[in-house]
Amino acid sequence: MKHQRLISIAAALLLGCFSLGTTVNAYAQAPNCNKTVYLTFDTGNMSVAQTVADILKRQNVKATFFLANEKTFRGDFSLEDSWKPYWQELVKDGHHFGSHTYDHTYFVKDGPKGEVFEKPQFGPKAGMTILYNEALMCKEIRRVDVRFQELTGQSLQRIWRAPGGKTSPTLIRMGDMCGYQHIGWAPAGFLGDELSSDKYPNQILLEKASRQIQNGDITMAHLGIWSRKDPWAPAVLEPLIVNLKQRGFCFGLLPTAHKNLADQSK
Template identity: 80%
Template sequence: MNSRRFVQITAALMFGCFSLGSFAQTASCNKTVYLTFDTGNMSVAKQVDQILKRQNVKATFFLANEKTYRGDYALEDSWKPFWQQLAKEGHHFGSHTYDHDYFVKDGPKGQVFEKSQFGPKAGQTVLYNEATMCKQIRRVDQRFQEMTDQPLQKIWRAPGGKVSPTLVRIGDMCGYQHIAWASAGFLGDELNSDKYPNSVLLEKASRELKDGDITMAHLGIWSRKDPWAPAVLEQLIVNLKQRSFCFGLLPK
């Protein structure tokens, strides 16, 4: 047998082993975890995508027009190829409110006080009625369709996860289900990296996540010196696979 033929056969055998390994992992998993990412400053967005592709894992992304590490904004045309690529890869997407609107408190007559982080009213606490709140949720959907020719899933997440029954009800009336995360699903990427090093966050999540848990991290965060991704993400996925977890998409 010549050397070229030997290389071809060896490569085919290796590919078959990897394929069987992936199939065995998929076939043997008996628990599900849901990986989710909020936009954040987008500084590790491409690394996250590369890891998910390498591990053959799908995730759910919640989008807001947040300022990125490049000085632009996450829903501007400069990020259009990135969102198109994620959509092509089969991930799911939800709204994180267009201007990253933080819930402050309930207002009168079924209204809510919100404080936008970005946009024309950034930093102001404003009373939102149902129509105004729906507009902030739906505007992400409209923009995503402009970029990718496909709609969001009918889901949303309030910035910081801060909600009230009134706000959740408004989202429901707009046609979008609110998605929070499990306590063990808070992956800690926005915490101080001196007090909460990546090794601690990895060990905690690998140990504590349970069947059905939704996780939450960001595609980059301003407040952490030692980035959570990619340092934690890939090994966490590997550890969860070893615990027989599958990776689901939202909504459930």
């Protein structure tokens, strides 16, 4: 009797381990989904870049990354050769990529004759308000594509995102004429990683996104933010992915034939 009881306990333990493994694997694969969400990340300061890549790999989901040559927590810039292995790793993992303008150039206002005023955050003209015509704006968007090909041997998808999501119809038209579709994000998809940790703790951000994201939404977060004291990843990212899988979501890549795609914004 004692022997049989020990066998039963051992069997139960093995079953428990098997069930746990099955659950983890189910989260990783998420084969049964009837809704789609699009995870996107802007470069930022890259402080959680590897953490994000590791989580996406572990959860077996793909995302779309929008790249600018931003200053990183290491003191270098995100499109320098020092980041080449990272971008090559993401390419190998099957993610998609778009331009975030090379110098993280913010839209200020429309110009007088079909141009736009922009303010680069980085580069030799950082902080200056400059008038861009279509050719100059196209060069600023496409420069990321050229550099990405140098780093990885692969072109960007023909998509871009204006820093801060700040645009005008004129700016959108410029990108279109250059062959790059502008990608914004859904209101519920603003994941809040750039907000104050004190006012918007990670648990609040996680609960809000897990509850509010709907079918077809595009999300937006960064690979690191200078101002946030309590890092958003991994605290929010991995539980959010698990929660969305439990709600029946799979994870799509951009671009897609999503209607109103360019109109989704903060």
